[in-house]
Amino acid sequence: MQAIIISVGDELTLGQTVDTNSAWLSARLAELGTMTRAHLTVPDDQAAIVRAVRQASELAEWVVITGGLGPTKDDLTRQALAEVQGGPMVMHAPSLAKIEQFFKDRGRVMTESNRVQSLAPAGAMVLDNPQGTAPGLRLAVGRAQVFSMPGVPLEMKAMFEQHLAPLIAAQAGRTILTRKINTLGIGESMVGEALGDLMRRDRNPVVGTTVSSGIVSVRIRSDFPTRVQAQAELDRTASAVKDKLGTAVFSEGDVSLAVVVGELLQARHRTVATAESCTAGLVAAMLTEVPLSSAWFLGGWVVYANRMKTEALGVPSELIAREGAVSEQVVRRMAAEALQRSAGDYALALTGVAGPGGGSPEKPVGTVWIGLGKNMAGQVHVAAERFLLFGDRAMVRERAAKTALNMLRLELLKTDDR
């Protein structure tokens, strides 16, 4: 059984709203063992909706429509479904009563246009909307079951769980399970080479890669008749992927790098502080996205102006004048000062050229020095590395911050629990 998702709305085809419903529905359908063959988005245009529904019902067994069920003149999904059916629209008395009650409860005046929401194509089943006034619809078109729900995510999600999920789960003859394995520090093509035959397109589970904000993620999709088999094969492929990629793998799913670093610090009872120039608080902000980060994050210095490097953090102005603010010596001193002044176990220091200006032949835009200081029995040790990061200002800053967190992660992996 396969599905096609149709989203209806001018706001979507005008680009005023990003469609999040289709992704949510696809993810839920996959969990229920049903593949989404396509997403199709059309404007508030009856002919376009009719064409989309006809085409989708030839290609898939489930057609899930969101949007176009509101009370205004630009809401045309009901009429389009009646046209597809070739029959009239009829008033659904329980829906009308519910809408009347909704307005009465709120002391609001019900307008004539709200009555439209209780119309349904003859022969359609009306689906209760526990969260709003627009009921949904279910009807058969050829071999396909067509469902129509409001576009409001809260209402759509509640109706999907109540009306569609049980049906779809019952009829799916197979289970699709997915995992996403996140890596940092190696490029997409190197990940592809490392995975080799695991990425063959005719393989099941199938393995693919995507890149987002410098993170290369490996996606695995396992598609088998039974949940037990799908899970076992998924896990076997995930293990193979992880073996090939080693410590480049930092997490699975939506677990962020900062969460992973936080867990490692927490487990080892270590603390960290920051000293940031080019990233200017980004590393600290990422670390403190994690709830309860106060257990292992102390704080930091944002030393954007050179005067702040000297006066707030104690980096000698002569050193900056001699070596330049973006230099190994300065990043080493920043890390050492942050370590000592915070009395933490680790300190991350960053100084670089985020652009768009400020680059030179020796230090082009994207040049970032990162220092990792650690306190070893009272002795300060700093490892420093130079990176040339790709992208615009925002990307250079984000990649610099993630690269710093990754340096700390790799160091913590080599460190025993305290």
Place this chain on the structure above:
Amino acid sequence: MQAIIISVGDELTLGQTVDTNSAWLSARLAELGTMTRAHLTVPDDQAAIVRAVRQASELAEWVVITGGLGPTKDDLTRQALAEVQGGPMVMHAPSLAKIEQFFKDRGRVMTESNRVQSLAPAGAMVLDNPQGTAPGLRLAVGRAQVFSMPGVPLEMKAMFEQHLAPLIAAQAGRTILTRKINTLGIGESMVGEALGDLMRRDRNPVVGTTVSSGIVSVRIRSDFPTRVQAQAELDRTASAVKDKLGTAVFSEGDVSLAVVVGELLQARHRTVATAESCTAGLVAAMLTEVPLSSAWFLGGWVVYANRMKTEALGVPSELIAREGAVSEQVVRRMAAEALQRSAGDYALALTGVAGPGGGSPEKPVGTVWIGLGKNMAGQVHVAAERFLLFGDRAMVRERAAKTALNMLRLELLKTDDR
């Protein structure tokens, strides 16, 4: 002339990634006077891509494809386009040379799979990608012009502006222009009340509101036969909107609050420093998203642990013990210390309860104290205000940071140029 947008990727039809490219492309196409008839999303499946391209090229004059041009085996858009053309793939020598140079510049090893990115269907025009290694493609399918670009938003946007926008603008017969006016500090319903009849749906230009991350934006869309008329009516409506909303309006379009604050500081030759507890670097990171922010941003202190408040910033530990870290007295002292230690003109200080834990009946999650310090002829003045912000940890932090920036913006509006 109409367009259809095709997005390619398993991550989209599996619901692992939300497609933002289609909305961005639709908005740009509308600005260029071209309506989008549909969005179509298909998995990394050659037959599905071929079917989508064939169908789209029958329904629209412009077909814009994103995704499936990467170096790995699951990237199949190139092969699908060759199949649609019914011809072979050929090596594009300049693209291969560019990819080789890209890897050489970064001292990275070019793998065999990267060579695939320089293949193109015979007869296709190869489009330079100024931001990455995957070139785009342009080819004619029936009456339609088909464009294929990478799915990475940065690369896609740069290529659209360079290769497609000039062509499309030249061929469009009407003009749709939009403006977005951004407000902070008043709710969506108050914005709606203030705008009154300007929000009537039968009006042209049409006016609507959307909310994102605490910012209420007013969107105006002007649709007229000529650019001159569309522009004049758009500007007239925008002026009316701004008159009604006053200083709640902080910017237009995608201009961030930080950019506006930076421009005000720059114009007045003032500087700012930060002292952050709950936001932990977020205010500093937002301010330094702005290029050339070194002209007016000095740096700051991230004082997450109370020990850092005392030892790095000089907030007396007795004060913290007596009043609590989230208190008017502590935020005032943080602002005053940051102002004096940075020798800046302004200092923003924040301390609050971001959650999910840490709340109490007196200081529930969302409680944030914000202090704005200013140096007036050597005297330190601090204004402090308490806010109760709504949402989860990430929302409370983001709203706190924006509220702080807005306090500084409103202060700067009352300040003369130096």
